[in-house]
Structures are given as structure tokens and as C-alpha cells.
Amino acid sequence: MHNRKTFKLFSLIVLLILGLTVTSCVGVGTARSGWSGVVAGEESVYLGSGAGKLVALNSSNGFYQWQEALESAASGGGLGCSGATAAVIYSTPVLYGETVYIGDGNGRLYAFNVSDRQSKNVTLNADKPGAIIGNPLVAFDSVYVGSTDGNLYAYDAASLTYKWHYNTGGEIWASPALWQDSVFVASFDKKLYSVDAETGQANWEKPFEANGPIIASPVVFGDTVLVASLDRHIYAVNAETGDLQWSYPAGETDGEAPKRWLWATPLAGEGKIYASCMDGIVYILDQNSGDLVDIIDIDEPIASTPVFAGDRLVIATESGKIYSVNTTSYQKIELRNIDAELASPLGVDGTTVFIHSTKGNAVYAINGETGALLWSTSLS
Numbered sequence: 001m002h003n004r005k006t007f008k009l010f011s012l013i014v015l016l017i018l019g020l021t022v023t024s025c026v027g028v029g030t031a032r033s034g035w036s037g038v039v040a041g042e043e044s045v046y047l048g049s050g051a052g053k054l055v056a057l058n059s060s061n062g063f064y065q066w067q068e069a070l071e072s073a074a075s076g077g078g079l080g081c082s083g084a085t086a087a088v089i090y091s092t093p094v095l096y097g098e099t100v101y102i103g104d105g106n107g108r109l110y111a112f113n114v115s116d117r118q119s120k121n122v123t124l125n126a127d128k129p130g131a132i133i134g135n136p137l138v139a140f141d142s143v144y145v146g147s148t149d150g151n152l153y154a155y156d157a158a159s160l161t162y163k164w165h166y167n168t169g170g171e172i173w174a175s176p177a178l179w180q181d182s183v184f185v186a187s188f189d190k191k192l193y194s195v196d197a198e199t200g201q202a203n204w205e206k207p208f209e210a211n212g213p214i215i216a217s218p219v220v221f222g223d224t225v226l227v228a229s230l231d232r233h234i235y236a237v238n239a240e241t242g243d244l245q246w247s248y249p250a251g252e253t254d255g256e257a258p259k260r261w262l263w264a265t266p267l268a269g270e271g272k273i274y275a276s277c278m279d280g281i282v283y284i285l286d287q288n289s290g291d292l293v294d295i296i297d298i299d300e301p302i303a304s305t306p307v308f309a310g311d312r313l314v315i316a317t318e319s320g321k322i323y324s325v326n327t328t329s330y331q332k333i334e335l336r337n338i339d340a341e342l343a344s345p346l347g348v349d350g351t352t353v354f355i356h357s358t359k360g361n362a363v364y365a366i367n368g369e370t371g372a373l374l375w376s377t378s379l380s
Helices: 002-018
Strands: 038-040 044-048 053-058 064-069 094-096 099-103 108-113 119-123 137-139 142-146 151-156 162-167 177-179 182-186 191-196 219-221 224-228 234-238 244-248 267-269 272-276 281-286 292-297 307-309 312-316 321-326 332-337 347-349 352-357 362-367 373-378
Touching: 038 347, 038 352, 044 099, 044 347, 044 352, 044 362, 094 137, 108 142, 137 177, 151 182, 177 219, 191 224, 219 267, 267 307, 307 347, 307 352
Parallel strands: none
Antiparallel strands: 038 044, 044 053, 053 064, 094 099, 099 108, 108 119, 137 142, 142 151, 151 162, 177 182, 182 191, 219 224, 224 234, 234 244, 267 272, 272 281, 281 292, 307 312, 312 321, 321 332, 347 352, 352 362, 362 373
């Protein structure tokens, strides 16, 4: 079972690298793929649907508030495509004030005002568009976003006016992360970069290099930036210098080492690192040393990034089983089985966890402590 699911994920990655899923010709009303997660506002939740729409739902009952199609411009596409196509949305929306920012698989960044639904958009690289896979980052009145064309871009957050770009040596799938006045970005070239948020110039003498591509987004805690690589290692890097502080596993012969890819972004909390793996294990590490504290055996691949809901860790497997883990005793309970294929990162607001099933084309809200289903909404 694990091998089949890992092969399926590998096949998806290959297709995306080849550009087949981001340039295929599908009409606006046709269901697409993608794995956009859910972000919560005060009274609404926002996500990108499989039909290429930015959707706003009432966070209390799941009722539709509005939706806007992210339609890309007409393109030849290299596969004989013509006419406008619905966007493929991998990026989870980011809410900043009254504006929702989201990117699409055709390299277009959108900014929607949630009050009047007025919008702006910009194509990151009009000559050779790449897909936006990771989430935008908004800080210092700027929005930062990575692209599979290998560049990290900075735009004015209000006007979407171009500021600068920084080129890495490979595709960027991970979301950028912020530390002080630095932006971190990870790349398929196996490297983690630190750039100045204002100028886009490199901060480190050389980037930190892992032994495999980095898909999971960097995580910052204190003066440390954490990355999980497809080389099945987790690295803690000094945010100021780029020097390695620790890695897990420390040795290649470690019997407790991850057996599959680290796809989901790790979480940091209360001195611990929680790293979910496609081998069905959640590895709990000491934040300061990288030593293994414990493991939680979920026994199914985990592609969705988990969340903290209250004092519990909520995890979703690829098959739709939802688990809650006590962060003190590390005891797990199965909250619910929604029986839907899950790859999207989970969303959270207090103890409410939001789950987007792209294959089931639905959004679920559950209580992260009890597993009670609060509401579910099918997406059009």
C-alpha cells in the first residue's frame, strides 16, 4: 500500500515537472487538480477549489459566500492550447488585512479585496511562466512568492508592482518564510537560500545545501530555520549564518530514520519538532538537539501538513483518516474517517480544523479535540 501511494505521488511530481498538469487545455467549468489548503479569517474561510476558483465559505456553517474564477489568459501552451483556461490552484490563500493573496499553476499572482471583491493580478514571468505551488508570504508591505521557473519574486502588496526577483538553481515549490528582515526560500536544487527582504540580495556567503530537493516549506523558530528534504533528512540551520546546527537522522545507518519522503512541512511547538512522513510515521524531535524524542505510528502515508488544534496535534492521512495526538503523552486517537483522498495542508482556527479534499471536491470542518463534524460543503 505504501509503495503504491508513494509511486502515485512520485508520478504526480514527474507530471508537474514536465509541465503537463499546468499547461493542459481544460475549460473553465471543468474540474481540475491541485491541493490548495484552507485559511481562516474572522467569519470566513478561503481556499482554491479544484475547478480553479477562489472560494469564500462561512466559517460557522460552511455556506457559500462567494467565489471567483481564476482565469488565465489565452495561451498557445506548447500543446496546441488556445482560449482561456481555468487555473490549477496548488497554493493555499494568504489573508493579510482585507486582502487575500493566492497564486495559480499558470504563474499568476492574485490579490482579492474580501470586502468589495475587487482584484488585481500579475503574471510573474510573462515570457516563460512557471507554476506557483507554494503560498505567498506578505510582509513589509510586500508579497513574496516562488515559482517553478526558479525565481523568488517580490511585489508591492497594494499595487502588485514588481520589486525584484532572486534566481535559484531549481524549481521552487516551497512557500517562503520570514525571519527578521530576511526571506528564506528552498529549491529543487537542494538548497536553502536567505535573501534580504528589501533588496533581494543574498544574505549568506553560500546557501545551505541538502542532499535532495526540498519541497516542504522552511519553518522558523527562534534563530533557527528548519527544512525537510526529499533525502529523508530534517535540517536545522542557523538563520543568521546558514550553518548547519543539527540534522536528523545524524547518520545514514540510523534505524529510526524516515523510510519515505518528507513531503509535509514540519511543525515546531513547545520545544519539539513534529515531522510527518510518507512512511506513516510522525517523528518527534528535540528542537535544540534534533534528538529523537518519540515516534507516532499512523500506519498510512501523510502528505497533508498537520496543525495544532488547542493542545492537540491533528494529522490527516492520504486516505482520509483524521487523528488527534496528545502533545504531552503522544497518545493518538482516530477522530474521524472522511474517506476522501487528502493531500492539502490542513487549516485551523482555535480547535476547529478545516480539511479540503481535492478528489472528493469538498471542505470539512471538524472539532480537533472531539472529531465532531461541524459541517461539510461540496464545492462547485
